[in-house]
Amino acid sequence: MKNKGAPARISKWVVVAAVLVLLAITNLFSNAFMMLMDRDNFIPAQSSIFSFEPYEINQGSSNYWIYGQDRKNYYYFSYESPSPYLFISKSNDCPMFNRQDYTTWCTAQKGSAQ
Template structure:
């Protein structure tokens, strides 16, 4: 069980959730599979972009839409996982 925890992002995700109340794991993902790949460099260390095996996520942090997600297998022309402006709608 311990080696499984080290082989997954669960430890870093748990730390992220405990240290900053703005952080959360998208409902389509899990603490075991979600991996932030871009972190805010301000006073809070919340994720801006993240991914799991099937989807990419962008932290919007508005009450109506806390995040956006898109399938990794998508048909967006010019898609860049680090630029939400290139994410087309399904």
């Protein structure tokens, strides 16, 4: 008689391994944790929970992102209610562009509220 439980056990381990790899190679866990800890945090509509990476975080009482990036864009959290963030393509032609100074973002676009 064959052991019918072995393939089910192997497939469970494959699923567990796939989830661990997904958590390790994406920003899913850190972004989900960030949004759970502070309800004002959000992922820009042009990005995703898998690829958005905050690279400057407010150090005050709230830990929201100030600047972030993904594969295509840079983002700045502007605090303005109709357009809470700005974004610009990583392949922009702005003279003196500085990813940590939104005033140098010559072609920035406004992101819409979620």
